[in-house]
Amino acid sequence: MNAHQYFSLTAPAGVIALGMVLVACWWVQRRSRSARFLLWVAAGYVLPSLAMGLQSLMSNAQLSQWSLFTAVLYLAGLWCLAQGMALRAGIGSISWQAGALISAATLAGLYYHSRMHDDLWARMQWLNLGVGALLLLPARRLWRARLPADRLERLLHWSFLGLAAYHVLRAATAALLVPAHGPIVLTHSGYWLAMLAGSLLFAIWFSVLLLACSMRTVYMSMRDERNRDPLTRLLNRRGFEEAADALLGNGRSGPWVAVVGDIDHFKRVNDRCGHACGDQVLQAVSELLMQQVREQDLVARFGGEEFVLLLGRVQLPEAEKVVQRIREQLRAMPLAMLPPDMRITMSFGIAAVQTRQSLRASLDEADVLSYAAKQAGRDRIHLQAFA
Numbered sequence: 001m002n003a004h005q006y007f008s009l010t011a012p013a014g015v016i017a018l019g020m021v022l023v024a025c026w027w028v029q030r031r032s033r034s035a036r037f038l039l040w041v042a043a044g045y046v047l048p049s050l051a052m053g054l055q056s057l058m059s060n061a062q063l064s065q066w067s068l069f070t071a072v073l074y075l076a077g078l079w080c081l082a083q084g085m086a087l088r089a090g091i092g093s094i095s096w097q098a099g100a101l102i103s104a105a106t107l108a109g110l111y112y113h114s115r116m117h118d119d120l121w122a123r124m125q126w127l128n129l130g131v132g133a134l135l136l137l138p139a140r141r142l143w144r145a146r147l148p149a150d151r152l153e154r155l156l157h158w159s160f161l162g163l164a165a166y167h168v169l170r171a172a173t174a175a176l177l178v179p180a181h182g183p184i185v186l187t188h189s190g191y192w193l194a195m196l197a198g199s200l201l202f203a204i205w206f207s208v209l210l211l212a213c214s215m216r217t218v219y220m221s222m223r224d225e226r227n228r229d230p231l232t233r234l235l236n237r238r239g240f241e242e243a244a245d246a247l248l249g250n251g252r253s254g255p256w257v258a259v260v261g262d263i264d265h266f267k268r269v270n271d272r273c274g275h276a277c278g279d280q281v282l283q284a285v286s287e288l289l290m291q292q293v294r295e296q297d298l299v300a301r302f303g304g305e306e307f308v309l310l311l312g313r314v315q316l317p318e319a320e321k322v323v324q325r326i327r328e329q330l331r332a333m334p335l336a337m338l339p340p341d342m343r344i345t346m347s348f349g350i351a352a353v354q355t356r357q358s359l360r361a362s363l364d365e366a367d368v369l370s371y372a373a374k375q376a377g378r379d380r381i382h383l384q385a386f387a
């Protein structure tokens with residue numbers, strides 16, 4: 001091995017090391033199914049890098065002799081990468097039939113240009129086009145899919161499309177940069193070094209993006225854990241306060257109304273049907289509340305059988321109509337877990353929220369009003385007196 005070959009091995013070795021980092025990252029999140037894409041991407045790093053490393057040590061004659069074997073590594077690796085990216089973007093698996101067809105056509109072309117008519121340049125064209133076509137399989141759906149709202153995800157999305165374009169372009173540039181015939185040893189050429197550098201840069205770029213996305217996912221799920229009630233997945237008090245602060249702070253979705261609702265005689269549900277059945281009722285009530293409000297409104301469970309809503313862009317009379325509708329839906333809701341004679345009702349208190357600073361006072365007022373609704377006979381709404 002000469003110095004040039006040693007140097008050429010650093011790029012594939014670096015990409016393999018990055019692949020191992022992705023495997024380690026998957027290991028940390030292995031319980032989550034959504035982290036599986038990291039294994040596909042890691043395979044997409046390791047397999048082509050093995051081929052690239054082996055090829056870096058070969059003469060032109062050896063490249064020809066081993067072309068089918070190394071092509072299988074490239075095709076399998078890039079197919080894995082495409083599959084990983086498709087899973088990451090949530091657009092489903094890529095078609096294995098199309099993958100097999102592209103791979104078969106590429107291998108046939110390589111067979112012809114290595115065994116029947118040895119042509120290095122033509123083999124490079126075939127391989128780059130084959131790999132580019134594999135990457136284009138998810139790229140077509142990614143292109144059509146709605147762009148992710150998140151900036152980091154959008155960058156990942158565009159980078160993958162860029163990678164597919166890079167491979168297709170590489171097929172074209174090979175024709176310009178590498179003389180079709182002549183004494184050049186491909187793996188000693190500037191083109192080969194540029195290709196190694198390109199692969200390393202893309203691998204580093206994707207790893208950084210994927211790791212940043214993974215870290216953000218872990219952070220978000222921890223924040224979610226902290227801010228949500230595990231039983232109903234609604235916001236808990238802390239999550240509600242954080243979200244309400246952000247919502248009231250931006251000032252755009254006002255005026256706001258706070259609603260406190262408390263299930264009536266919930267203790268009887270637990271006593272008659274058991275705690276598990278009570279939990280199911282809490283989940284059903286949560287779903288109903290979520291369905292009956294707008295997407296930007298907040299729905300929280302502050303504990304026990306007490307729920308809190310923060311409705312935006314409403315005045316007290318419209319808020320009362322929303323709560324009235326919830327009350328009626330609650331009465332009509334089929335609850336198979338309860339005995340037929342048992343109905344679920346709630347008592348509500350409603351108060352306007354003037355400013356971010358007065359949210360706590362409004363919640364207290366809505367709470368007092370819901371208590372008053374209980375005292376007045378339950379299954380009713382008490383509204384803050386108009387100023």
Ligand SMILES: Nc1nc2c(ncn2[C@@H]2O[C@H](COP(=O)(O)OP(=O)(O)OP(=O)(O)O)[C@@H](O)[C@H]2O)c(=O)[nH]1
Pocket residue numbers: 231262263264265266267268270274275276277278279282303304305374378
């Ligand atoms: N199943 C279940 N029950 C809960 C949960 N949290 C609180 N509870 C029960 O909710 C019941 C609340 O009872 P109370 O505060 O007496 O209120 P209530 O029976 O609804 O009566 P009113 O509010 O006066 O109509 C208690 O029995 C709690 O054990 C929970 O997460 N799951």
